[in-house]
Amino acid sequence: MNKASSLAIAVALALGTMPALAQKTASQGIDEYRAMLQDGNPAELFEAKGEDLWKKARGPKNVSLEKCDLGKGPGVVKGAFVALPKYFADTQRMQDLESRLVTCMETLQGFNAAEISKTAFGRGEMANVTALATWIAAESKGQRFNLSQEHAQEKTFYEVGKRLFFQRGGPHDFSCASCHGEEGKRIRLQDLPILTKNPGDGIGFAAWPAYRVSNGQMWSMQLRLNDCYRQQRFPYPGFGSDATIALSTYLGVNAKGAASIAPAIKR
Amino acid sequence: MQNRRETLKQTAVVAGLLATAGFPQFAHAAFNKAAFDAKSVQDSAKAAGATSMAESKDVTITGPDIAENGAVVPLGASTALAGVKHLLIMVEKNPSALVAMFHVTDAVEANFSTRAKMGQSSDVYAVAIMNDGKALWAKKEVKVTLGGCGG
Amino acid sequence: MADPMRIRAQASGDKATVRVLMSHEMESGQRKDASGKTVPAWFIQEVTAKLNGKDVFSAEWGPAVSKNPFLQFNVKGAKAGDKIAVTWKDNKGDTRTDEATVS
Amino acid sequence: MNKKTQLVLATLAAALVAAGCASGPSVAELNALTDKIVKASFRDESHVKVERITATDETNRVCSEADVAGKPLDEKTAKRIEEANLKAIKWPSDGKFIGDWKQGEAIAQSGRGLTWTDSATGVNGGNCYNCHQMDKKEISYGTIGPSLYNYGKIRGVSNPNDPASKAIVEYTWGKIWNAKAYNACSNMPRAGHMGILNETQVRHIVGLLLDPKSPVNQ
Numbered sequence: 001m002n003k004a005s006s007l008a009i010a011v012a013l014a015l016g017t018m019p020a021l022a023q024k025t026a027s028q029g030i031d032e033y034r035a036m037l038q039d040g041n042p043a044e045l046f047e048a049k050g051e052d053l054w055k056k057a058r059g060p061k062n063v064s065l066e067k068c069d070l071g072k073g074p075g076v077v078k079g080a081f082v083a084l085p086k087y088f089a090d091t092q093r094m095q096d097l098e099s100r101l102v103t104c105m106e107t108l109q110g111f112n113a114a115e116i117s118k119t120a121f122g123r124g125e126m127a128n129v130t131a132l133a134t135w136i137a138a139e140s141k142g143q144r145f146n147l148s149q150e151h152a153q154e155k156t157f158y159e160v161g162k163r164l165f166f167q168r169g170g171p172h173d174f175s176c177a178s179c180h181g182e183e184g185k186r187i188r189l190q191d192l193p194i195l196t197k198n199p200g201d202g203i204g205f206a207a208w209p210a211y212r213v214s215n216g217q218m219w220s221m222q223l224r225l226n227d228c229y230r231q232q233r234f235p236y237p238g239f240g241s242d243a244t245i246a247l248s249t250y251l252g253v254n255a256k257g258a259a260s261i262a263p264a265i266k267r
Numbered sequence: 268m269q270n271r272r273e274t275l276k277q278t279a280v281v282a283g284l285l286a287t288a289g290f291p292q293f294a295h296a297a298f299n300k301a302a303f304d305a306k307s308v309q310d311s312a313k314a315a316g317a318t319s320m321a322e323s324k325d326v327t328i329t330g331p332d333i334a335e336n337g338a339v340v341p342l343g344a345s346t347a348l349a350g351v352k353h354l355l356i357m358v359e360k361n362p363s364a365l366v367a368m369f370h371v372t373d374a375v376e377a378n379f380s381t382r383a384k385m386g387q388s389s390d391v392y393a394v395a396i397m398n399d400g401k402a403l404w405a406k407k408e409v410k411v412t413l414g415g416c417g418g
Numbered sequence: 419m420a421d422p423m424r425i426r427a428q429a430s431g432d433k434a435t436v437r438v439l440m441s442h443e444m445e446s447g448q449r450k451d452a453s454g455k456t457v458p459a460w461f462i463q464e465v466t467a468k469l470n471g472k473d474v475f476s477a478e479w480g481p482a483v484s485k486n487p488f489l490q491f492n493v494k495g496a497k498a499g500d501k502i503a504v505t506w507k508d509n510k511g512d513t514r515t516d517e518a519t520v521s
Numbered sequence: 522m523n524k525k526t527q528l529v530l531a532t533l534a535a536a537l538v539a540a541g542c543a544s545g546p547s548v549a550e551l552n553a554l555t556d557k558i559v560k561a562s563f564r565d566e567s568h569v570k571v572e573r574i575t576a577t578d579e580t581n582r583v584c585s586e587a588d589v590a591g592k593p594l595d596e597k598t599a600k601r602i603e604e605a606n607l608k609a610i611k612w613p614s615d616g617k618f619i620g621d622w623k624q625g626e627a628i629a630q631s632g633r634g635l636t637w638t639d640s641a642t643g644v645n646g647g648n649c650y651n652c653h654q655m656d657k658k659e660i661s662y663g664t665i666g667p668s669l670y671n672y673g674k675i676r677g678v679s680n681p682n683d684p685a686s687k688a689i690v691e692y693t694w695g696k697i698w699n700a701k702a703y704n705a706c707s708n709m710p711r712a713g714h715m716g717i718l719n720e721t722q723v724r725h726i727v728g729l730l731l732d733p734k735s736p737v738n739q
Contacts, residue, residue, distance in 0.1 A: 042486035159545075214338050374494055381488060
């Protein structure tokens with residue numbers, strides 16, 4: 001409320017010569033802009049590609065991913081996204097959607113997991129992992145996040161993730177919490193979700209993967225975290241590294257009950 | 268919208284099959300390079316066949332008041348007038364003003380939407396070029412802001 | 419080699435609204451790469467559509483249309499079950515056609 | 522590598538259970554585990570080195586721990602941290618606190634510098650608008666920090682060179698140079714102390730905030 005009225009004043013002062021704008025706050029204007037983009041989210045292009053990749057026989061072994069176990073049993077896609085990351089007994093490790101996909105690409109299709117993990121976002125098989133993640137996320141659209149905290153590793157990773165969330169460092173002393181620790185804050189005009197609790201349906205953890213209009217790229221959760229760390233002026237987090245999975249576990253557990261809208265469309 | 272996924276599933280891919288078929292009955296299908304290379308709204312309209320230009324309430328331009336990002340700005344042009352040959356969407360301050368030129372036929376409504384790149388805040392135009400060469404236009408201002416952390 | 423389009427065509431009254439998403443870089447020709455060289459323009463130049471095999475729509479685009487373009491138009495007289503085929507062609511001569519059924 | 526770390530963790534967890542720690546690892550063990558995971562997960566990229574987060578100072582360490590615990594620093598520790606940071610402030614070498622507000626505005630607008638995609642030799646920005654309102658004409662401002670619109674005017678600074686303004690001028694310099702000198706766990710970066718901005722840039726920012734001609738004070 002406060003935010004809106006102070007913005008209204010700012011806009012009136014700044015743009016007083018433009019009657020159409022003076023009657024509308026900047027945030028209303030931006031909400032309208034965002035609404036205009038909803039109908040026609042290019043993430044659909046990546047969804048289609050991901051679905052195709054899941055069903056197509058590929059890789060050195062020339063098989064599809066249709067027997068991949070994303071945590072709900074081999075081949076079960078619906079509902080898998082909103083329960084990840086989780087502990088997988090076969091790999092004996094905590095995995096998020098993307099690292100699990102890479103495991104399946106190695107064990108089922110014969111790809112080299114380490115090679116894929118080293119590939120830059122948007123390139124080669126990494127682009128395929130992102131497309132797959134986009135489709136798999138979309139298959140759980142509307143479902144509510146409900147990560148398991150049963151296994152000891154799942155609890156431990158939540159605790160480690162919490163510590164990573166509050167870890168201050170780099171030349172700017174930033175932690176994740178610098179931007180995402182309080183409700184109702186913005187960077188520039190960008191609303192910042194609070195991530196220490198459920199921020200609401202389709203906000204924060206429940207919005208990614210998302211299509212970024214600013215660069216026309218499809219961003220997975222791994223890339224979302226990677227770029228947060230970049231802007232935090234931290235060093236480079238490895239793809240599928242334990243730090244990224246622990247942090248995802250913390251965010252995912254906190255988002256319990258939030259309905260997923262992924263893949264969303266973002267600035 | 269409720270049937271979106273259903274509808275999407277019905278999308279059949281026939282890539283390449285029709286690709287090489289020409290469009291002989293579409294006189295304007297050839298790319299009008301001059302119109303797209305022209306810098307200004309006027310020069311571009313001229314290259315697209317306009318002989319005179321006038322503002323008109325019968326032409327509508329739609330777009331946001333503020334765009335959070337200049338890379339993707341939803342814009343639409345429409346008119347209920349009869350006798351429209353082309354409907355153009357332009358961004359005045361872009362290096363070349365013309366974004367898209369739609370050819371109006373009896374088979375489609377003179378109502379088109381797409382998304383444009385905008386380098387900066389600018390007036391955006393819908394220009395209807397009539398069969399007699401008259402160009403009728405409407406404009407509105409779109410403010411492009413820096414949404415994120417200027418990094 | 420280009421990725422498929424997503425086409426939604428919905429009939430209402432005596433027309434169908436067609437919404438299309440295309441997978442394309444739409445490189446503006448204004449951008450410079452890391453070494454300072456201008457990245458050449460690469461964009462969809464022509465978009466056409468057919469209703470049940472008959473030409474109904476055509477447009478010309480410049481490089482200022484956004485990456486992964488969106489397009490919306492209304493075809494008169496189209497009804498549920500009709501076929502809409504959309505074709506794009508870019509300035510390098512690459513082309514792609516996809517088809518959808520009006521719902 | 523990931524797999525190996527996680528296996529080590531699993532063994533560790535098992536050992537803990539065997540030792541009767543049914544309630545899971547202790548705080549100290551979780552902290553140690555986090556350090557280990559950080560070392561295994563992050564790598565150098567371009568000019569950005571892992572030491573940036575593994576060799577951080579006491580200020581960051583105690584504030585991070587307080588954040589995890591969900592309670593503020595105890596008063597004694599907070600005071601100690603603030604004093605240490607206050608002592609580390611470098612005051613203007615030529616005694617001039619007020620720079621050019623126009624250059625200050627450009628620095629305040631820029632969010633560039635020090636990420637792995639920035640050049641190692643580029644000019645850093647101050648990131649000010651990311652968190653603060655300043656010039657009212659800029660509608661794209663953040664709200665993590667308080668509004669600084671009319672910063673000098675509200676504080677009654679009509680001539681920053683007047684001895685009457687000395688205290689506020691010095692505080693402003695100090696706050697930008699090292700925000701933790703006044704609030705141990707402030708969200709605000711220590712722009713001068715950590716080498717984000719140089720002395721000349723800090724001077725321009727102080728000008729932007731305190732010069733009566735600056736748009737901040739209109």
